[in-house]
Amino acid sequence: MVLKSKDLLGIKELSAEEIMLVLNTAKTMKYVLTTNNKKTPHLQGKSIITLFYENSTRTRLSFELASKYMSASAANISASSSSVSKGETLIDTGKTIDMMGADVIIIRHPMSGAPHLLAKNINASVINAGDGMNEHPTQALLDMFTIWEKKGSLEGLKIAILGDIYHSRVARSNIYGMTKLGAEVSVAGPSTLLPPGIEKTGVKVFNTIQEAMIDADVVMALRIQLERQKKGLFPTTREYSRFFGLDEKRLKLAKEDALVMHPGPVNRGLELSTYVMDGDQSVINEQVMNGVAVRMALLYLLTRRNSGENIN
Numbered sequence: 001m002v003l004k005s006k007d008l009l010g011i012k013e014l015s016a017e018e019i020m021l022v023l024n025t026a027k028t029m030k031y032v033l034t035t036n037n038k039k040t041p042h043l044q045g046k047s048i049i050t051l052f053y054e055n056s057t058r059t060r061l062s063f064e065l066a067s068k069y070m071s072a073s074a075a076n077i078s079a080s081s082s083s084v085s086k087g088e089t090l091i092d093t094g095k096t097i098d099m100m101g102a103d104v105i106i107i108r109h110p111m112s113g114a115p116h117l118l119a120k121n122i123n124a125s126v127i128n129a130g131d132g133m134n135e136h137p138t139q140a141l142l143d144m145f146t147i148w149e150k151k152g153s154l155e156g157l158k159i160a161i162l163g164d165i166y167h168s169r170v171a172r173s174n175i176y177g178m179t180k181l182g183a184e185v186s187v188a189g190p191s192t193l194l195p196p197g198i199e200k201t202g203v204k205v206f207n208t209i210q211e212a213m214i215d216a217d218v219v220m221a222l223r224i225q226l227e228r229q230k231k232g233l234f235p236t237t238r239e240y241s242r243f244f245g246l247d248e249k250r251l252k253l254a255k256e257d258a259l260v261m262h263p264g265p266v267n268r269g270l271e272l273s274t275y276v277m278d279g280d281q282s283v284i285n286e287q288v289m290n291g292v293a294v295r296m297a298l299l300y301l302l303t304r305r306n307s308g309e310n311i312n
């Protein structure tokens with residue numbers, strides 16, 4: 001089996017079978033990551049470019065490391081230090097990179113749909129590393145991989161996603177993916193941070209995190225995206241933490257073996273208490289490690305899709 005599209009633009013476009021193909025491939029890649037010699041020849045002769053118009057630590061670095069571990073040539077362009085700052089359009093920048101022989105361009109952009117526009121206009125594969133408030137598919141894939149690895153399957157799991165759902169591309173991608181894999185997803189947060197019509201995606205909606213967390217197998221807190229918010233969506237960060245922060249007492253509402261997740265970066269003490277963030281149930285550090293394995297898998301699958309090769 002191969003991925004149907006040359007690009008990874010969103011989880012909305014992927015089938016459950018394609019998601020499982022990525023997860024199974026990532027399992028093999030994780031094995032490679034845990035050996036002493038992380039170098040593999042899978043991407044020898046390929047060029048991978050990261051094109052980031054927004055800041056990033058995890059996504060950008062994990063793509064760069066994934067490329068290098070698999071022997072690709074990897075380079076990074078950030079908008080502030082490129083000709084974008086001289087007024088070059090996204091399509092012209094993309095075509096320029098394409099003509100230099102890029103096989104995959106990984107883009108993060110503040111505008112929803114920017115990766116889709118780029119993908120239509122260039123030959124290289126495009127991976128969406130986060131577009132505005134739309135999707136962050138590679139984050140959702142690493143989140144689903146982490147749950148799948150720990151729980152064996154997502155089928156029938158109760159997953160609570162908490163906080164700023166409105167601005168969260170991570171929440172959107174995870175809702176599409178987790179429901180496709182058979183999980184029962186609940187969302188909760190301040191009513192001003194719940195998008196109208198979110199229930200149409202098949203999730204249960206709650207105004208208190210306590211209701212969403214009862215008997216949950218997985219609890220995922222989201223970052224409060226102060227940079228995307230208009231003022232006044234909640235009174236103060238202290239009040240947010242009081243009503244919607246995940247602390248030790250609230251975590252007891254979930255199952256005893258519930259996983260605590262967060263895509264990062266965490267506003268420590270706001271979305272999660274230090275006790276919960278660093279506690280035994282937290283898999284936040286594993287999410288980071290799995291991010292490299294999942295991105296290795298995606299680069300492998302996208303660059304090999306035409307040949308039909310598969311390592312599973």
Ligand code: CP
Pocket residue numbers: 055056057058059060130139263264265
């Ligand atoms: N989770 C995530 O996208 O983190 P970065 O912004 O650090 O890439």
